[in-house]
Amino acid sequence: MSRRRGCGLDAGGVVVVAARVLAIPPEGILALLGERELTALTTAVAAADEAFAAAGETREPDRVCSAAAALLTALAAGRPFPRDNRAVAVAAALQLLGLHRLEPDPAFLDDLPGVLAGAPDAGELAALLRGWVHVRPSLTRGGFDVEEKMTGGGEGFAAGGFFGRFSNDARAAIVYAQEDARQLGHPIIGTEHVLCGLLHDPETPAGRALARTGITLDAVLAEIQATDRARSGRRGRVKGGHIPFSPRAKKVLELAMREALRLGDAGVGTGHILLGVIREGEGLAAQVLTRLGADLRTLRGVTTGLIEQTTPAPGVADPDGQAVIASVEALVEQRDRVAAERDALQREVERLRTALRIHGIDPDEGGASVSA
Amino acid sequence: MVLRLDPALAERLQVVADAEGRSVSDVIREAIGELIERRRRDKDFIRLLEDNLARHERVLRALRDEPS
Numbered sequence: 001m002s003r004r005r006g007c008g009l010d011a012g013g014v015v016v017v018a019a020r021v022l023a024i025p026p027e028g029i030l031a032l033l034g035e036r037e038l039t040a041l042t043t044a045v046a047a048a049d050e051a052f053a054a055a056g057e058t059r060e061p062d063r064v065c066s067a068a069a070a071l072l073t074a075l076a077a078g079r080p081f082p083r084d085n086r087a088v089a090v091a092a093a094l095q096l097l098g099l100h101r102l103e104p105d106p107a108f109l110d111d112l113p114g115v116l117a118g119a120p121d122a123g124e125l126a127a128l129l130r131g132w133v134h135v136r137p138s139l140t141r142g143g144f145d146v147e148e149k150m151t152g153g154g155e156g157f158a159a160g161g162f163f164g165r166f167s168n169d170a171r172a173a174i175v176y177a178q179e180d181a182r183q184l185g186h187p188i189i190g191t192e193h194v195l196c197g198l199l200h201d202p203e204t205p206a207g208r209a210l211a212r213t214g215i216t217l218d219a220v221l222a223e224i225q226a227t228d229r230a231r232s233g234r235r236g237r238v239k240g241g242h243i244p245f246s247p248r249a250k251k252v253l254e255l256a257m258r259e260a261l262r263l264g265d266a267g268v269g270t271g272h273i274l275l276g277v278i279r280e281g282e283g284l285a286a287q288v289l290t291r292l293g294a295d296l297r298t299l300r301g302v303t304t305g306l307i308e309q310t311t312p313a314p315g316v317a318d319p320d321g322q323a324v325i326a327s328v329e330a331l332v333e334q335r336d337r338v339a340a341e342r343d344a345l346q347r348e349v350e351r352l353r354t355a356l357r358i359h360g361i362d363p364d365e366g367g368a369s370v371s372a
Numbered sequence: 373m374v375l376r377l378d379p380a381l382a383e384r385l386q387v388v389a390d391a392e393g394r395s396v397s398d399v400i401r402e403a404i405g406e407l408i409e410r411r412r413r414d415k416d417f418i419r420l421l422e423d424n425l426a427r428h429e430r431v432l433r434a435l436r437d438e439p440s
Contacts, residue, residue, distance in 0.1 A: 013417065016411045016417070099420065113431070113435055
């Protein structure tokens, strides 16, 4: 069966959004959905997928706006949830936009209650939305607007660029790497800065793997600065703006993508980048890790284990969309297999019955009797 | 139950429901349940959701139903 590419938000995602808005566990929401509500929910998600697919030739933000508008209007009209449907519908549309790194301008959102009161159709709302959507400044940490740096990075952070398959954590690590290079006064982003970037968030697979190995950001920075001193001062003055990657750092990122492919993961996370650092093996990052007492083979094993414990879902989760259909298809296929086995058994029984009759045995009689 | 699914799939879905003695709604609910689990484990998805709800709390509050 052919599978269309979905908009990125499936029915399960909408229920998770609703659960958070309504402060009800997702299972509770699901239990509340009767036939009409399930129809309204699946219809809304299908409408979003259809709008996304129908706008196939237009630019990505326009497609996403069409899908978000279709989802919002269908949820608002269908009222699948027990209360606060408009709030859930808007939260779901915001989530869909956010999955594509977009969000509406605050001025648009301020007007949205009034706009929705006019019950616009999906096309009208999409047209409005297209004029008010922009790239979201999504990952704000400690006053440091990662997204702003990412969009200014010039290294293909935009969807579809080299970093299009990187998870938000992985992108954040790269942005931190750039900032660390700048702070250290280095004119390029080397493997050592990539390693620093991975250490900023201790909750990521890479951060956890490095912590288990006893590697800290302070220790790595101290090693880098010691290297600078040994090299008679690499430190310089770096102006704002784009800092390029060194060839070795680029190789690390390419190896990270290969590691993700090797592990069968759809996207590149921080763990894959750390595996890239280890596999590259000759850059300053690998040297620093070794100097700090890390056994690279052990670190590789720890990192791989942590990646496998983590759900692989970068940026836009479920890139194929149509996940409801996929799950249903799996159920249908399971049923088809059982039916096929049953049919085969019935054919075998019939064959045996025929064989018995040929030998003068009535298969429907309780006891076996052989006629002369 | 009318679903906006491929008609062939909808028909097969009905067959599954009939074969298992369940309603189509139950089969759909089970499928959505699997998707919910996947989303709950999706750290990026949850982070984005929390970020959205925090950043847009005011407008979402304005869109809630009037207390009856």
